[in-house]
Amino acid sequence: MKKLYASLAALPLLAAAGEAWAAQPQPWQLSLQPAATGIMEEIRWFEQYTLWFILPVTLLVMVLLGWVMFRYRASRNPTPSRTSHNTLVEVVWTVGPVIVLLFIAVPSFQLLTAEYDPGEEPAMTIKATGVQWYWDYEYQGQTPLTFSSLLLKDADRASLGKDDHAAYPRQLAVDNELIVPVNTTVRVLVTASDVIHAFAMPAFGVKVDAVPGRLNETWFKAEKEGMYYGQCSELCGKDHAYMPIGIRVVSKEKYDTWFAAAQGDLAGANKALLASIGSDTKLAAAGN
Numbered sequence: 001m002k003k004l005y006a007s008l009a010a011l012p013l014l015a016a017a018g019e020a021w022a023a024q025p026q027p028w029q030l031s032l033q034p035a036a037t038g039i040m041e042e043i044r045w046f047e048q049y050t051l052w053f054i055l056p057v058t059l060l061v062m063v064l065l066g067w068v069m070f071r072y073r074a075s076r077n078p079t080p081s082r083t084s085h086n087t088l089v090e091v092v093w094t095v096g097p098v099i100v101l102l103f104i105a106v107p108s109f110q111l112l113t114a115e116y117d118p119g120e121e122p123a124m125t126i127k128a129t130g131v132q133w134y135w136d137y138e139y140q141g142q143t144p145l146t147f148s149s150l151l152l153k154d155a156d157r158a159s160l161g162k163d164d165h166a167a168y169p170r171q172l173a174v175d176n177e178l179i180v181p182v183n184t185t186v187r188v189l190v191t192a193s194d195v196i197h198a199f200a201m202p203a204f205g206v207k208v209d210a211v212p213g214r215l216n217e218t219w220f221k222a223e224k225e226g227m228y229y230g231q232c233s234e235l236c237g238k239d240h241a242y243m244p245i246g247i248r249v250v251s252k253e254k255y256d257t258w259f260a261a262a263q264g265d266l267a268g269a270n271k272a273l274l275a276s277i278g279s280d281t282k283l284a285a286a287g288n
Helices: 001-008 009-015 038-071 087-116 152-161 254-264 268-288
Strands: 124-130 134-140 143-149 180-183 186-192 197-203 205-209 216-220 225-233 244-250
Touching: 038 087, 124 180, 124 197, 124 205, 124 216, 143 186, 143 254, 180 254, 186 197, 186 205, 197 244, 244 268, 254 268
Parallel strands: 124 186, 180 244
Antiparallel strands: 124 134, 134 143, 186 216, 197 205, 197 225, 225 244
């Protein structure tokens, strides 16, 4: 409980800092994670939209079942009806579901189309390769950058500057996050080197299978700076539960500085990036 209270107490600071935003699963969470992309906003809207159909249909079916069990029980109907059909009832239970399905299908097809069409040429391309049990990332371009991202071990927290369990939770934090600039369309090519994995980032509305020998493509455009967590979502072996995904969204200036430094020293570039984010957090907390 102390850790939960500490996390809640830190929320005003995280909100003020901007970059300290961290989307991750919360205890007793019932809804989807807060949206960090336009696509995820649409997914959240679609979830709420479908509830307006799901709840009435569920209640209607429950009421009908209850009424049938009460009205047509054996004690009240010793001689069962031999009615074979009712045209009006058959029309209603055929046309009604068709109309409901149309109201659900049209926006769902529009959302599916948007998930595969960014509407603009991606500014950068990253290849994510699932491996038992970590992720390899390759920034593609004139100056490529490749590194592995593994589950953060408790013994490495201090050396990596990730002692804060609220910002870097167990089983979700990684040693090397995927760093991307904010408000930038990023193409992600997803594959695997051994078995089927799945690249899933709930706050971005992204989930795509990583299949050996095949390249699947997805994209995202993060609109909020901060730290975001996902996981492999395809059962891939004994350490499937220890294969998290960490994506840090930063300003374009911070990204350019980090990318240039990471070419020669990835660990040093990560530490410098964390230091710059930490300084911004302190300034925001001080009201500057």
